[in-house]
Amino acid sequence: MSARRAAVLLALPCLLVLAVLFLAPQALMFEASLGRRSAYGGIIHAWSLGSYRRALEPIYLAILARSVVLALATTLLCLVLAYPVAYWLGRQAPVRARSALLVLVILPFWTSFLVRMYAWIFMLRTEGLVNNLLARVGIGPLNLLYNDGAVLLGQVYGELPFMILPLYASLEKLDRSLLEAAADLGAGPARALWRVTLPLSRAGIVAGSLLVFIPSLGAYLAPDLLGGARTMYMGNLIQAQFAVVRDAPFGAALSFLLSLVVLLLLVLFRRPLRESRGA
Amino acid sequence: MAGEVVFQGLRKAFGDVLAVRDVSLDVRAGEFLTLLGPSGCGKTTLLRMIAGFESPDAGQVLISGRDVTALPAYERPVNTVFQHYALFPHRTVGGNVAFGLEMQRRGKGEIAERVEKALEMVRLGGLGGRRVSQLSGGQQQRVALARAVVLEPEVLLLDEPMAALDLKLRQEMRVEVKNLQERLGITFVFVTHDQDEALVMSDRIAVMNHGRLEQVDAPETLYDRPRTRFVADFLAVRNLLPATVSSVSSGRAALRTRGGAALEAADDGGYREGAAVWIGVRPERMRLGDQADNNASELNSLSGTLEDEIYLGDRTDWRVQLGEETVTVAEPAASAQPRRRGDAVTVSFPPEAVLRLEDTEPEDR
Numbered sequence: 175m176s177a178r179r180a181a182v183l184l185a186l187p188c189l190l191v192l193a194v195l196f197l198a199p200q201a202l203m204f205e206a207s208l209g210r211r212s213a214y215g216g217i218i219h220a221w222s223l224g225s226y227r228r229a230l231e232p233i234y235l236a237i238l239a240r241s242v243v244l245a246l247a248t249t250l251l252c253l254v255l256a257y258p259v260a261y262w263l264g265r266q267a268p269v270r271a272r273s274a275l276l277v278l279v280i281l282p283f284w285t286s287f288l289v290r291m292y293a294w295i296f297m298l299r300t301e302g303l304v305n306n307l308l309a310r311v312g313i314g315p316l317n318l319l320y321n322d323g324a325v326l327l328g329q330v331y332g333e334l335p336f337m338i339l340p341l342y343a344s345l346e347k348l349d350r351s352l353l354e355a356a357a358d359l360g361a362g363p364a365r366a367l368w369r370v371t372l373p374l375s376r377a378g379i380v381a382g383s384l385l386v387f388i389p390s391l392g393a394y395l396a397p398d399l400l401g402g403a404r405t406m407y408m409g410n411l412i413q414a415q416f417a418v419v420r421d422a423p424f425g426a427a428l429s430f431l432l433s434l435v436v437l438l439l440l441v442l443f444r445r446p447l448r449e450s451r452g453a
Numbered sequence: 454m455a456g457e458v459v460f461q462g463l464r465k466a467f468g469d470v471l472a473v474r475d476v477s478l479d480v481r482a483g484e485f486l487t488l489l490g491p492s493g494c495g496k497t498t499l500l501r502m503i504a505g506f507e508s509p510d511a512g513q514v515l516i517s518g519r520d521v522t523a524l525p526a527y528e529r530p531v532n533t534v535f536q537h538y539a540l541f542p543h544r545t546v547g548g549n550v551a552f553g554l555e556m557q558r559r560g561k562g563e564i565a566e567r568v569e570k571a572l573e574m575v576r577l578g579g580l581g582g583r584r585v586s587q588l589s590g591g592q593q594q595r596v597a598l599a600r601a602v603v604l605e606p607e608v609l610l611l612d613e614p615m616a617a618l619d620l621k622l623r624q625e626m627r628v629e630v631k632n633l634q635e636r637l638g639i640t641f642v643f644v645t646h647d648q649d650e651a652l653v654m655s656d657r658i659a660v661m662n663h664g665r666l667e668q669v670d671a672p673e674t675l676y677d678r679p680r681t682r683f684v685a686d687f688l689a690v691r692n693l694l695p696a697t698v699s700s701v702s703s704g705r706a707a708l709r710t711r712g713g714a715a716l717e718a719a720d721d722g723g724y725r726e727g728a729a730v731w732i733g734v735r736p737e738r739m740r741l742g743d744q745a746d747n748n749a750s751e752l753n754s755l756s757g758t759l760e761d762e763i764y765l766g767d768r769t770d771w772r773v774q775l776g777e778e779t780v781t782v783a784e785p786a787a788s789a790q791p792r793r794r795g796d797a798v799t800v801s802f803p804p805e806a807v808l809r810l811e812d813t814e815p816e817d818r
Contacts, residue, residue, distance in 0.1 A: 351539040354506050357526035358533045359553035359604065366527075369552075373543045 200433065207426035215420030225427035234411070234428070238435075241408040244322075244397075245390035248329040249337075252386045253379065255330070256337035260378070261371075263338070264346035276342070279335050287332060291399045294328055295319060298400070320402030328396030333389065337382040344378030345371075380443055388436050408432055455517045456482035456607045456640040458503060463512035465498055472498040474664040475512070480608075480642060482517075485634050487643045487651040490661035491687070496644045499661070500610050503642060505529045517607050527556075531608040532601035536616060538593050540585045546596050547572070547581025553604045571603035572596075574633070591622045598633070608640040615650065627653045648688055652676065660684045667813060682731045682810040690733040690808065692780045698724045705804060708732065712776035717752045718807035731810040736770060736783035738806035741792070742799040754801040759794050773800055 207225050209217045228234070263275055282290060297303045298318040308314040318324060348371065356366040372379075394409030401407075408428065415425030458480035465473040473495040480486045488496035501507040502514055505526030513522045521529050532553070540549050550568045559567075572578050575595035585593065594614060601609055611630070615623045631654045634641045645651055651658045652672045659669040660683070668680045679685040682693060696716065699707040706724035708716045718724070718732065742754075760779065761772035769789060771782045782800055784790075792798070 349539065351535050351537065352541060354504075354526070355533070355535060355539040355541070356552070357506075358504060358531075359600070360527050360556035361552075362525075362527050365556065369555075370541060370543075374541075376543075 200430075203426045204430055207423055207430050209423045211421045211423055215422070217422050225424045226431070228424060229427050229431055237406050237411050238408055238431075240405065241391055241393070242435075244326065244329065244393065244407060245387050247326055248333055248390040248393075249383050249387045251326070251330045252334050252337040253383060256334055256341055256382065260338050260341035260345050264342045265348070265350075272346075276339075279338050279342075282335065287395060288399075290332070291328060291395055294324075294331070294400060298324060298327075319400065320404060322401065322405060324400040325393075325397050325405075325407075328400040329390055329393055332396065333386040336385040336389075340381040340385065341375065341378040344375040344381075348374055384440070384443060387439070391436065392432055454482045457515075457517055458608055458640060458642065459513075459515040460499070460502075461513045461515070463499065463502060463509045463514065465495075465502065465507060465509050471664050473502070473509070476661075476664070476666055477512075478659060478666060478669060480640060481656075482640055483638050485631065485641045485643065485654055485656045487645060487655040487658045488661055489645060489648060489651040489658050489687070491646055494661040495664035496646075496661045497612055498664075500533075500612055500642060500644050503529075503608065504531060504533050504610050530606055531610055532604050532606040533610040533612065534594075534597045534601050534614045536613045538597040538614075540593055540596055540600070542585055544585070545581065546577065546583045546585060546588065549585065549596055550581070550600045550603050552600065557604070567603055568599075571599040574602070575599045590618055591626070594618065594626065598630070602633070602637060606639065608642060609634075609637075611641060611643045613644055613646070615645075615647075623650070630654065660687060662687075662813070665813075679733070679808060680811060681813045682733070683813060685733040685808060685810050689735075691736050692734045692739070693810070694732050694734075694778055694780075696730055696732050698726055698728050698730060701726055708807075710776075710778060712778050714755050714776060714778075716755075716807065717804045718809065719804045721809055723809050731812050733808040733810050734780070734802055734806050735808075736781045737768075737785075739780065739782040739800050739802045741771060741773070741782050741784055741790075742801060743790075743797075752804055753807070754799050756797065756799055759792060759796045759798055762792075762794065773798060775800060 205219070206217050208221050208223070209219045210222055210224065212218050259279075263272060263279075267275055295302075299305070300315045300317075300319075302318070304318060305315040308316065352370055352374065353366055356370045361369060392409045392412070393407060394413055397405070397407040397410050398413075412425050412428045412432070415421045415428065460476050460478045463473055463476045464471070476495075476499060488499060490496045498507060502509050503516070505521070505524060505528075509522065513520055515521065516530060541552065544552065547568050550571050551564050554564045554567060568581060569578065572581055575598050577592060577595050577599065580588075580592075585596065588596065594617075597614065614630075615626050618626060627650055630641075630643075634654075643651075643654065652675075655672055657669060657671055658675050660667045660675070662683045668675060668684045670678075675684065676688060679688055679690060686693060694710050696708040696710045699709050699715070701707075701720055701724045704720050706718045706720045708718055708724075708730070710716060716732075724730065755775045757773045757775040757780075759771055760774050763770040763772070766786070768783050768785050771784060771792070773780050773782055780800060
């Protein structure tokens with residue numbers, strides 16, 4: 175069997191799953207997005223771009239922009255917070271302790287995200303843990319919950335492991351002698367980080383950023399629970415179309431547009447991803 | 454003096470293992486000094502202490518008369534050629550060579566000019582735009598050399614730079630690196646476990662064992678007169694025998710081997726009557742003869758049996774059983790006689806071929 179045929183055969187199960195669980199629903203959704211809403215919330219099949227025209231109205235574009243800002247902020251904060259952690263885990267922590275420390279990073283996944291969001295509510299609310307502690311030193315109570323800050327906090331908290339893991343993978347395999355070579359050639363710690371460590375961990379940075387940015391774009395739980403649904407993000411907007419407004423074609427159009435944004439991003443980042451793999 | 458490196462009582466331990474034990478040595482300015490020894494002898498640790506990658510537990514490193522013991526690697530006037538080159542994979546060949554100059558904040562024009570000159574020096578002119586991964590091992594090694602010498606360091610450190618090359622390329626690079634050192638006139642400190650490499654390239658060789666310096670000498674001196682059993686063994690003396698001194702008189706020492714054979718050695722002033730010594734004789738200084746021959750002309754003539762033949766093309770190494778000892782005798786192809794395993798032979802060698810060796814193997818191994 176040729177290597178090419180073997181590769182196709184090995185990829186086949188995964189391709190089938192993707193076809194059934196991703197491509198088919200996308201096609202169905204696209205078809206629905208072209209329909210019209212019936213009086214009782216059903217879908218009247220049609221070939222209309224009405225939902226898309228509506229989705230591009232300024233009010234909805236503003237919500238899309240807010241989601242993009244949230245996703246960007248989440249990604250940047252995660253990157254800044256995760257890099258030192260991943261650096262320490264991958265380069266300085268005792269080798270024997272590393273697997274145990276990595277388990278700690280993914281430990282939060284043992285509890286449902288929903289439950290963890292409620293835990294944050296208990297900590298941040300007016301009589302919550304944080305405000306009680308602040309009261310002891312005579313501050314507050316502060317409004318920590320139901321604002322954009324709380325939403326960002328919840329997102330960063332939830333996505334942080336997805337940034338740490340790929341960064342860890344690329345920093346851990348960085349050859350120590352390259353950093354020694356940088357020092358040998360006159361680079362102090364800051365310049366060695368900027369000129370050698372960062373460029374050589376680009377694969378991890380790009381992978382982690384995509385893993386955090388994409389789900390953050392459609393974030394739903396954190397805005398809903400920690401934001402108190404006061405400000406609308408794409409995730410909540412789409413959810414509302416299906417569950418509240420019962421305008422499935424419009425929800426489908428919004429979903430499809432969001433998928434397009436993600437696809438566009440993947441195409442944009444294709445080059446750096448491929449290049450850093452080659453390095 | 455610029456380019457001089459001085460170690461004063463350097464010591465370094467990793468956990469319970471003493472990697473370098475109280476090493477003191479002066480590397481002269483402009484000298485090609487080789488640190489030679491088996492893996493784990495501490496030679497690389499010593500080199501890394503000059504570079505600034507390891508800090509000694511005790512002692513000082515002086516470069517060009519300045520104490521650099523507390524200086525970080527990036528402030529030392531030395532550059533290193535790493536064992537596996539450590540070229541930056543995210544930079545081109547030219548980008549690698551330019552790195553150090555960029556760190557010195559040199560102008561764009563100056564950088565381009567010096568990079569091209571350095572690449573031409575290692576015969577890679579015009580390849581500055583290539584990716585590092587497109588180069589062969591030998592070419593990568595040259596890039597590593599160019600990247601280090603472009604900064605005009607006072608001392609160049611080389612950590613087994615040829616270990617990853619095949620034999621033919623290695624032999625070419627020996628000459629090339631030696632020529633480069635002579636042209637640049639800067640101090641080279643070179644680490645290797647390959648005695649041939651050390652003999653070809655060095656002005657002086659420092660042989661290390663168990664973190665200590667065994668002997669520091671010019672290649673010829675080291676080869677002709679290894680001082681210790683370890684150095685003799687490492688420089689392929691091969692025939693090492695324990696013996697006792699029976700008597701010493703008029704420039705000759707009479708010795709008796711463990712097997713009871715009587716030998717004579719030229720006295721270098723170190724033999725003491727009744728003392729136990731180690732002696733060594735190079736295989737090429739021994740001659741094989743038929744037992745029927747009368748080798749009265751040679752003072753040392755021992756009878757034995759041929760055991761094994763190792764054919765090496767230009768010579769044949771014979772393993773000869775002499776009572777309790779087995780020795781190796783090298784017979785040049787030009788003067789080879791037809792011989793067979795089991796033949797009775799004599800092994801003879803002049804008293805001058807007998808080397809007196811100190812036994813410095815530490816007790817605490």
